Amino acid sequence: MSVSLDDVRHVAELANLELTAEEEGRMLRDLNAILAHVAQMNELDTSDVEPMAQVSEVVQQAQADTFLRKDEVRSSLDRVQVMASAPETDGTFFKVPKVIER
Amino acid sequence: MTVETAVSRPPSIGEVRRAIESGSRKAVEWTEAVFEQIRLRDPQIHAYLSLHPERALAQARRIDEMAAKGDPLPPLAGVPVGIKDVLTIEGLPATAGSKILEGYIAPYTATSVRRLEEAGAVILGKINCDEFAMGSSNENSAYGPVRNPHALDRVPGGSSGGSAAAVAAGMAVAALGTDTGGSIRQPASFCGVVGVLPTYGRVSRYGLIAFASSLDRVGPFAANVRDAATVLGVLAGHDPMDATSSPLPVPDYTAGLDQGVAGLKLGVPSEYFAEGLDPEVRAVVERTMDELRAAGAEIRPISLPHTRYAIPTYYLIATAEASANLARFDGVRYGFRAADANTLSAMYRRSRDLGFGPEVKRRIMLGTYALSAGYYDAYYKKAQQVRRLLTDDFLRAFAEVDAILTPTAPTPAFRLGEKTDDPVSMYLADIYTVTASLAGICGVSVPCGKSSEGLPIGLQVLGGHFQEAMILRVAQAVESLQSET
Numbered sequence: 001m002s003v004s005l006d007d008v009r010h011v012a013e014l015a016n017l018e019l020t021a022e023e024e025g026r027m028l029r030d031l032n033a034i035l036a037h038v039a040q041m042n043e044l045d046t047s048d049v050e051p052m053a054q055v056s057e058v059v060q061q062a063q064a065d066t067f068l069r070k071d072e073v074r075s076s077l078d079r080v081q082v083m084a085s086a087p088e089t090d091g092t093f094f095k096v097p098k099v100i101e102r
Numbered sequence: 103m104t105v106e107t108a109v110s111r112p113p114s115i116g117e118v119r120r121a122i123e124s125g126s127r128k129a130v131e132w133t134e135a136v137f138e139q140i141r142l143r144d145p146q147i148h149a150y151l152s153l154h155p156e157r158a159l160a161q162a163r164r165i166d167e168m169a170a171k172g173d174p175l176p177p178l179a180g181v182p183v184g185i186k187d188v189l190t191i192e193g194l195p196a197t198a199g200s201k202i203l204e205g206y207i208a209p210y211t212a213t214s215v216r217r218l219e220e221a222g223a224v225i226l227g228k229i230n231c232d233e234f235a236m237g238s239s240n241e242n243s244a245y246g247p248v249r250n251p252h253a254l255d256r257v258p259g260g261s262s263g264g265s266a267a268a269v270a271a272g273m274a275v276a277a278l279g280t281d282t283g284g285s286i287r288q289p290a291s292f293c294g295v296v297g298v299l300p301t302y303g304r305v306s307r308y309g310l311i312a313f314a315s316s317l318d319r320v321g322p323f324a325a326n327v328r329d330a331a332t333v334l335g336v337l338a339g340h341d342p343m344d345a346t347s348s349p350l351p352v353p354d355y356t357a358g359l360d361q362g363v364a365g366l367k368l369g370v371p372s373e374y375f376a377e378g379l380d381p382e383v384r385a386v387v388e389r390t391m392d393e394l395r396a397a398g399a400e401i402r403p404i405s406l407p408h409t410r411y412a413i414p415t416y417y418l419i420a421t422a423e424a425s426a427n428l429a430r431f432d433g434v435r436y437g438f439r440a441a442d443a444n445t446l447s448a449m450y451r452r453s454r455d456l457g458f459g460p461e462v463k464r465r466i467m468l469g470t471y472a473l474s475a476g477y478y479d480a481y482y483k484k485a486q487q488v489r490r491l492l493t494d495d496f497l498r499a500f501a502e503v504d505a506i507l508t509p510t511a512p513t514p515a516f517r518l519g520e521k522t523d524d525p526v527s528m529y530l531a532d533i534y535t536v537t538a539s540l541a542g543i544c545g546v547s548v549p550c551g552k553s554s555e556g557l558p559i560g561l562q563v564l565g566g567h568f569q570e571a572m573i574l575r576v577a578q579a580v581e582s583l584q585s586e587t
Contacts, residue, residue, distance in 0.1 A: 003471070015425060015470040016432065017463060018451035030464055030525050031471065037526050038414040041484055044491070051486035054316050055302040055542025056346060058493055059567045069342040081209040087439035094434050099446050 003031045112272040115181050115329045122169050122180045129162035129169070129180030133224050136182040140226070140273045147249050147271055149264040151187050152195050153227035158182070161224045177336060179222035184274040186265050187228040188235050189320065190309040191215050198311045199233040199243040199261075202457030206437035212309020213341045214278060214320045221336040226274060230264035233459045234428065235280055235313045237261045238288060238531040241522055242461045249518070250292060252557055256515035259289030259531075262323070266293035269323045276333050277323040282313050283416050284511075284535025286321045287547040291510035291560025294549045296330040296577065297323045299535075301568050302542035303348035305334075306341030314423035315346075317416075317539050327548060327578045331355035334570060353571055359578040364398030368576065369503035373409035374534055380513040386551035386559045387509045393583045394507075394576075402503055406495040409537060411488050413529055416536035418472050418485035424462075425469030431457065464525060493541040500543075500566040505576050507563060508534050510547040514557035534562060544570050548577040549584060 008028050012019050019027060052058070079092075088095040113132070121127040137155055144150055165180040190196045190208035197203045211219075219225065232242040240248040240263030248263045250256040251271040258267040262279030266289035269277050279286040281299045290297025298321045305320045312318060322333035338352040370391060375384060395401045433439035433453030440452035458466070472481035499506060512533055521528040538545045544567070547560040561580055565573035 007471070008467070011467055011471045011474060014474060015466050016429070016447075016450045016454055017458075017466065018448075018455040019463070020455075023455075023460075023463070026460075027464065027467055031468060033524075033526050034417065034468060034529075037529075038418060038481070041411055041414050041488055044408075044411065044488060046484060046487035046491070049487040049490055051483055052490035052493060053486060054346075055493075055567075058497075058542065059301075059303065059348075069345075077209050082435075085206045085209070085437065086435050087433060087437070096434055097444055097446050097449050 003028060003035065112269065112275055112325045114326060115178065115275060115324070115332050118181050118275060119175060119179050122165060123175055125169065129165040129224065130159060132180055133158050133162040133182055133226070136226060136273060136275070139271070143251070143271045143273055146254055147251055147267050147273070148246055149230055149248050149268040149271070149273055150184065150227045151197060151230050151245055154194060154225065158224045158226050161219070165222055165224070176220070176222035177332060178218060181223050181275050182226050183218060183223045184226050184229045184265060184268045184277040185215055186231050186262050186277070186279050188231060188280055188311045189215055189278060190311070191225065191228070195228060196311065197228070197245065198235070199231045199245060200457065200459070200462070201244040201438060202431045202453070203437040210309060213306035213343060214337050215309065217336050218278070218333075229268055229277060232261035232263070233462050234311065234424070235261040235282055235285055236424070236461050236465055238284070238528055239516070239518075239521065240264065241518060242459055244459055247518060250515045252294060253515065253555070255517055256557065257292065257518055259292035259511070259515065261285040262297075263289045263292070265323045266290050266295055266297065269293070269295045269325055275324070276329055279321060279323055280310060281319050281321055281539065282317045283420060283539045284532040286323065287535050287545055287560070287562055288511050288532060290323060290547040292515035292558065294558030295323055295325055296327050296549070297321065297547045298330050298334055298570070298574075299538060299545040300334060300338065300570060301544040303346055304544070304568065304570065305337045306344040306347045308341055308343035312427040314420040315427065316423060317420055327574055327581045328356060328359060330546070331359060331574045348568070350568055355571055355574055358571055358575050361575055362397060363394050363576055363579045366505065366576065367400045367402055367503045368394060369402050369404035369499055369506045371404050371406040371409065371499070371506060371508060373406050374508040378512050378530065378533065379509060382553045383509050383511070383513060383559050386553075387507075387561055390550040390561055390580060390583065391507060394579065397579060397583070404499050404503060404506070406499060406537065408488065408491045408495050412492055412537045412540065413533055415485045415488045415492065416532070416540055417468070417529055418481050419489060419540070421465040421469030422472045422482050423469070425466045425473065428462070428466055433457070461525075489540050492537055496537070496541045496543055496566070505563050505565050505569070505573055507561060510534060510560035510562040514553045514555070514559055538564050543567055544573055546573050546577045548580045550580055551584075
């Protein structure tokens with residue numbers, strides 16, 4: 001399987017990236033090189049293998065209720081402190097460019 | 103301690119603590135000496151992204167006050183440490199080596215950092231790394247590369263290259279790093295220091311800027327095994343703020359360090375000594391194994407048959423998770439926003455295009471592709487299936503052996519620029535480290551010799567889940583062999 005320039009543009013759109021023409025060309029080259037290397041995996045028959053998403057399913061852990069915290073209301077981060085690092089706010093909400101024209 | 107001795111032999115945690123306790127050298131003096139070392143050495147090495155001397159000296163003064171009153175000192179009293187800049191500290195910058203977090207000030211402190219501070223450590227500053235911990239050379243930092251203190255034309259490894267370089271150059275007694283596919287062990291090998299990958303779940307990730315959540319771990323760097331074990335003991339343990347952290351009790355990792363290797367069964371996987379291994383690295387690692395055998399260990403050949411599939415598996419899983427984790431950097435809540443975008447979607451896209459570097463974009467693209475409609479089964483699900491095969495290899499091996507020995511990296515530190523044009527060759531620098539990352543097991547890289555050019559070479563000791571005490575004991579034996587020769 002190889003990736004086309006259209007694929008690169010489609011994936012960039014899914015990933016919310018705006019690539020320059022130069023970046024698109026380089027991405028096409030790099031993704032195809034990486035995917036050619038990745039293709040080795042197809043030598044393996046994995047039809048009977050259960051996918052492994054997390055390590056904790058392999059390591060026998062204690063029961064969940066011993067390490068999940070109680071579901072209770074607690075104070076969260078300070079709004080003023082959080083807003084201080086945002087590019088644009090009105091002090092209560094994050095501000096973004098206008099979404100709906102009217 | 104003069105500056106020169108700090109380069110050749112950084113003080114151990116024990117030395118720092120005992121001197122403060124006896125009053126022969128105050129915590130403030132240790133801290134000032136390390137800042138002086140940073141002033142002299144870091145212009146060449148570039149390990150630190152930000153220094154916080156006032157905060158550090160205030161912490162050191164509190165330790166000196168405790169010592170003056172004769173109060174019992176905590177385990178890391180007055181120990182100067184650096185923190186990889188992917189971990190947050192309230193009120194300080196956290197860039198993750200990325201332009202997209204330029205100017206961001208963290209509103210809370212990572213649990214690993216809080217535990218160090220509660221144990222009396224003095225936090226010097228935030229340490230340079232590959233952008234979002236993605237890289238094997240530290241050349242992907244938006245703030246410029248880190249250089250290897252042993253040879254300034256060489257990389258320190260990555261992504262925690264700054265942490266390894268800081269310890270190697272005496273610019274910290276210990277440092278925190280993170281390891282997703284080798285990012286603690288490989289730089290430890292390149293810089294000639296000790297780096298520990300704890301078992302998945304052993305150390306809290308609360309306050310770690312996420313790269314790949316099923317793989318990311320936090321761990322220590324130190325100049326010797328005992329110090330690394332001491333810091334690990336402080337870091338380890340359950341955290342209510344990280345549901346993936348384990349409730350298992352934490353043993354004293356320093357207690358059994360000197361038990362030696364007599365009677366231990368140490369497995370050597372043939373797959374790690376195949377094509378691509380530098381002959382000098384092979385020779386140094388094999389000599390170390392002979393020495394361990396002479397010390398009474400049984401060196402047993404084993405097989406981890408799926409090893410050759412580890413790099414493809416790792417790079418699909420890690421990038422898929424990264425593409426989801428990095429979706430949050432969109433110019434709305436943190437740091438950087440592109441100035442000239444008039445619509446919301448243009449603002450997202452342009453902020454991400456200008457804010458992320460080339461390797462981060464490459465990984466977001468690969469991960470998004472692997473998760474996208476039509477490719478999920480062929481790539482992402484397939485990688486998760488191979489991940490289980492790789493993990494089963496290790497579970498079978500640890501039924502027979504106490505620990506596994508491998509080279510940490512196929513080569514000593516390479517030159518800056520040597521691999522930047524070829525992502526696949528850069529990814530292959532992680533060939534011996536990604537396996538333990540995928541399986542969730544623990545590992546340590548310990549210096550075991552040098553190349554003919556004087557570059558450090560590390561031995562990787564891998565252990566089963568939560569077998570940190572075992573791998574540190576083996577690493578201590580390797581370190582003791584070094585000081586004998």
